[in-house]
Amino acid sequence: MNDMATEPRVPRRDPRQGPPAPKPHRKIEATYRGAAANDGRALLGLLKEMHEEVSIYPMSEPKIIDKINNVISKGVCFLAVVDDEVVGSLGCEPCQTWYSDEVYLGERWTFVKEDFRRSTIAKDLLNMVNDFSAKMDMLLVIGVFSPKHTAGKNALFRRVFKPMGEFFIGGKHDVL
Numbered sequence: 001m002n003d004m005a006t007e008p009r010v011p012r013r014d015p016r017q018g019p020p021a022p023k024p025h026r027k028i029e030a031t032y033r034g035a036a037a038n039d040g041r042a043l044l045g046l047l048k049e050m051h052e053e054v055s056i057y058p059m060s061e062p063k064i065i066d067k068i069n070n071v072i073s074k075g076v077c078f079l080a081v082v083d084d085e086v087v088g089s090l091g092c093e094p095c096q097t098w099y100s101d102e103v104y105l106g107e108r109w110t111f112v113k114e115d116f117r118r119s120t121i122a123k124d125l126l127n128m129v130n131d132f133s134a135k136m137d138m139l140l141v142i143g144v145f146s147p148k149h150t151a152g153k154n155a156l157f158r159r160v161f162k163p164m165g166e167f168f169i170g171g172k173h174d175v176l
Contacts, residue, residue, distance in 0.1 A: 043089060
């Protein structure tokens with residue numbers, strides 16, 4: 001008789017059951033607020049991190065700073081904060097099409113730091129801006145323009161917004 005302890009047997013997953021369920025979202029206690037002028041430095045750091053992850057062009061820090069200031073002063077910028085750290089943001093500004101004087105709210109960025117993904121932070125930010133644009137009686141134009149993780153991002157945006165069209169690139173597309 002063998003008196004050595006045996007490892008418990010882990011049953012194998014039957015492949016006929018399909019793929020395993022997605023990992024559940026983690027509950028992260030974030031606070032949400034509108035950005036103010038003194039949030040510029042934290043936003044700059046966050047957007048630099050976003051640029052490293054998803055950009056297709058070199059970064060212009062002065063241009064990012066101008067955009068942050070414009071979004072905070074003329075548009076809307078929501079922040080997700082955990083333990084006094086800005087971990088996510090969504091920024092929009094008033095825009096117009098080339099053929100109309102009507103103003104809509106155009107997204108400029110949506111980003112959540114990697115360690116805070118698989119939570120509800122991104123969806124919370126999307127719902128906040130959607131509610132804001134509805135209260136302002138403005139159309140919101142928002143989307144995914146990223147060379148990475150687009151399927152997951154698209155799925156998230158489709159859970160909150162109605163899709164309209166798609167983006168395509170051509171010409172010099174070796175930037176990807």
